Amino acid sequence: MHIDTITSPELEWQQEALCAQTGADFFFPEPGSSVREAKRICGMCPIRAACLTYALDNDERFGVWGGLSEKERLELRRVSR
Ligand code: SF4
Numbered sequence: 001m002h003i004d005t006i007t008s009p010e011l012e013w014q015q016e017a018l019c020a021q022t023g024a025d026f027f028f029p030e031p032g033s034s035v036r037e038a039k040r041i042c043g044m045c046p047i048r049a050a051c052l053t054y055a056l057d058n059d060e061r062f063g064v065w066g067g068l069s070e071k072e073r074l075e076l077r078r079v080s081r
Contacts, residue, residue: 014051016045017045018046019038022041024063027063028063029063035069038064042064052067054066055068
């Protein structure tokens with residue numbers, strides 16, 4: 001049986017993800033808690049644009065991606081239709 005490598009080419013950009021160094025907790029906060037720290041880290045991340053594009057293309061519903069919260073991504077999708 002062929003076993004794929006864990007990192008698919010599609011996700012290679014994630015190797016530069018700042019959140020990979022800080023841990024996922026900030027990025028998937030409990031409902032109603034602050035996403036400010038996650039957004040601050042995204043603001044310094046070199047792959048922010050790729051991350052946001054990935055989240056929008058894959059309809060990621062939870063957590064902060066590319067500096068935008070779930071609500072903000074929903075709003076972005078709504079206005080860009
Ligand atoms: S933009 Fe934010 S969520 Fe996306 S990879 Fe960078 S730090 Fe992680």
